[in-house]
Amino acid sequence: MAETQTLTLHVWRQKNANDAGRFETYKAEANEHMSFLELLDTVNAKLIEEGKPAIAFDHDCREGICGMCSLVINGYAHGPRERTTACQLHLREIFKLGWKEIWVEPWRANALPMVRDLVVDRSALDRIVQAGGYISIRTGSAPEANQMPVPKDVADRAMDAATCIGCGACVAACPNASASLFTAAKIAHLGLLPQGQAERMTRVRKMVAQMDAEGFGGCTNHGECEKACPKGISIDFIARMNRDFLKAMAAARDDVKTP
Amino acid sequence: MQKTLTLYDTTIGKKAAMAASGVILLGFTIGHLSGNLKVFSGPEAYNEYARWLRTVPALLWGARLALLFAFLVHISSAFQLWKRNAEARKTRYTKKVDIATDYAAKTMYWTGPILLFYLLFHLAHLTFGGQLFGDAAIFGIEGYTWEPSNPYNNLVRGFQHWPIVVPYVLGVLALGTHLFHGIYSMFQTLGVNHPKYNHLRRDLAIALAALLTLGNLSFPIAVLAGYIEPTALRFNFPELL
Numbered sequence: 404m405a406e407t408q409t410l411t412l413h414v415w416r417q418k419n420a421n422d423a424g425r426f427e428t429y430k431a432e433a434n435e436h437m438s439f440l441e442l443l444d445t446v447n448a449k450l451i452e453e454g455k456p457a458i459a460f461d462h463d464c465r466e467g468i469c470g471m472c473s474l475v476i477n478g479y480a481h482g483p484r485e486r487t488t489a490c491q492l493h494l495r496e497i498f499k500l501g502w503k504e505i506w507v508e509p510w511r512a513n514a515l516p517m518v519r520d521l522v523v524d525r526s527a528l529d530r531i532v533q534a535g536g537y538i539s540i541r542t543g544s545a546p547e548a549n550q551m552p553v554p555k556d557v558a559d560r561a562m563d564a565a566t567c568i569g570c571g572a573c574v575a576a577c578p579n580a581s582a583s584l585f586t587a588a589k590i591a592h593l594g595l596l597p598q599g600q601a602e603r604m605t606r607v608r609k610m611v612a613q614m615d616a617e618g619f620g621g622c623t624n625h626g627e628c629e630k631a632c633p634k635g636i637s638i639d640f641i642a643r644m645n646r647d648f649l650k651a652m653a654a655a656r657d658d659v660k661t662p
Numbered sequence: 663m664q665k666t667l668t669l670y671d672t673t674i675g676k677k678a679a680m681a682a683s684g685v686i687l688l689g690f691t692i693g694h695l696s697g698n699l700k701v702f703s704g705p706e707a708y709n710e711y712a713r714w715l716r717t718v719p720a721l722l723w724g725a726r727l728a729l730l731f732a733f734l735v736h737i738s739s740a741f742q743l744w745k746r747n748a749e750a751r752k753t754r755y756t757k758k759v760d761i762a763t764d765y766a767a768k769t770m771y772w773t774g775p776i777l778l779f780y781l782l783f784h785l786a787h788l789t790f791g792g793q794l795f796g797d798a799a800i801f802g803i804e805g806y807t808w809e810p811s812n813p814y815n816n817l818v819r820g821f822q823h824w825p826i827v828v829p830y831v832l833g834v835l836a837l838g839t840h841l842f843h844g845i846y847s848m849f850q851t852l853g854v855n856h857p858k859y860n861h862l863r864r865d866l867a868i869a870l871a872a873l874l875t876l877g878n879l880s881f882p883i884a885v886l887a888g889y890i891e892p893t894a895l896r897f898n899f900p901e902l903l
Contacts, residue, residue, distance in 0.1 A: 424753075426756070475755060475757075475758070477757055477759070478755065478757035478758045478759035479759055479761070506756055506757045508755055508756060508757065511751055511753050511754065511755055512750060512751055513749070513750055513751060513752055514750065517753075576761075578747070578760070578763065579746075579747035579750055579751075580747075580750040580751040581673075581747075581750070608667060611672055611673075611674055612667050612671070612672065614673075615671070615672050615673055618749075618750060619750055620673070620743075620746055620747035620749075620750035620751070621673030621674075621676065621677060621743045621746060621747055622673070622674075622677065622850075622851075623743075623747070623767065623770070623847070624767070624843070624846065624847040624850045624851065625760075625762060625763040625767045625768075626762035626763070627760060627761060627762050627763060629762065630761040630762045631761070638850070639855050639857070639860070641850065642849070642850050642851075642853045642854070642855035643853065643855065644674075644853075645674055645677070645678070645850070645851055645852065645853040646852070646853025646854075646855075647853070648672070648674050649669075649674070649675075649678055649852070649853060652667075652668075652669050652675070658666045658667065659666070659667045660664045660665065660666060660667060661664055661665050661666075661667050661671060662664075
């Protein structure tokens with residue numbers, strides 16, 4: 404028999420950005436095999452039966468790879484389990500901790516404005532990528548694979564950065580609501596590879612300028628983002644972004660405009 | 663309005679300015695401690711060192727201006743970043759757990775201003791004490807008057823009084839805590855990182871913070887333990903007047 408428990412959920416409810424927002428309390432029957440999102444589903448099923456508006460929360464793949472879920476669970480972005488998205492957080496983990504009462508909040512950052520309840524608008528992150536997180540190349544047929552050798556350790560590091568799913572947990576966990584880890588990961592996964600070299604020094608300046616223009620805070624090297632990241636992306640990439648940025652500002656012959 | 667991006671427009675640029683000025687200030691604290699350790703070599707050595715520092719006024723004032731500049735850069739960039747960071751999250755979390763933040767990182771915005779106030783107190787005490795207090799008792803402490811040519815006694819006799827010792831100890835502890843996060847942070851901000859050597863950044867931060875804390879605490883401890891005592895020797899150094 405699967406273990407079940409009755410949990411008390413305090414869920415952030417907010418109609419829209421102009422509403423003040425408040426916690427509302429729900430009782431939910433929790434099964435150890437459920438994911439945290441499934442627990443919210445059961446609450447929503449009941450709310451819909453009662454003719455009340457369901458709790459809005461972002462979700463898509465529920466496999467931990469799409470980056471849509473975005474819940475701060477009892478003070479932890481994506482919940483208390485390391486390297487796990489909220490959708491992959493099973494309630495047995497919550498039972499282990501003995502939590503009976505759980506507070507569920509959205510990502511909180513000015514740059515990620517409120518949409519409704521637990522849903523925030525993360526297009527600021529998309530705009531950072533649009534500013535330079537791409538490679539301008541002719542997209543014809545695939546080139547011969549061995550034409551451009553990439554050492555294994557470099558490819559691995561690029562992949563470590565590329566595991567970023569853009570969920571924004573780094574912003575949510577950061578005491579300054581900084582998007583440094585996100586931006587650094589996006590800069591690094593291109594900047595490490597040969598195809599990304601041509602635009603490397605322009606990319607870092609444009610993306611950092613966009614990151615600042617969106618109103619994210621700065622990095623104070625606390626390391627919260629690294630711990631909250633469901634993919635465990637290292638803050639070493641932030642140091643790499645800083646180095647690339649300072650180098651680009653000092654050495655580049657062209658100027659970059661502020662957004 | 664679009665304009666050419668400058669280093670100081672960006673958070674990373676401001677952090678780099680903070681790190682670079684921090685390096686200058688760290689250099690000073692190390693030099694300051696190593697100079698003051700001469701107090702253990704006796705009053706002649708210590709006072710001669712104080713006199714030597716003032717032999718070339720241009721160098722003395724050059725160093726003071728450089729430090730003042732570093733302080734202004736450090737404080738103004740810290741203030742701007744603090745303001746920006748505080749505004750980046752207007753709605754705060756009801757519940758938020760810090761997983762990685764250590765005590766030093768959490769208290770940077772406190773240890774910084776504490777250090778500034780301590781520094782003003784410290785300067786008023788030992789650098790401008792003569793001008794400020796003249797023949798009157800220093801900070802109103804009975805029997806503690808300024809000896810213009812004798813910095814050794816000004817230091818040693820100060821630590822015989824709790825109103826000097828208490829702020830000093832608090833200032834030194836704030837310095838150690840600030841540096842523990844600051845030194846590590848400086849490497850990260852300036853992009854000095856490599857998996858082979860990354861652990862050394864923390865090690866160096868711990869070593870320097872511990873060295874500066876313990877080194878500076880050794881003075882009040884030595885005086886209060888009676889290991890260092892005021893001297894009856896008379897000195898006459900016109901440079902120190």
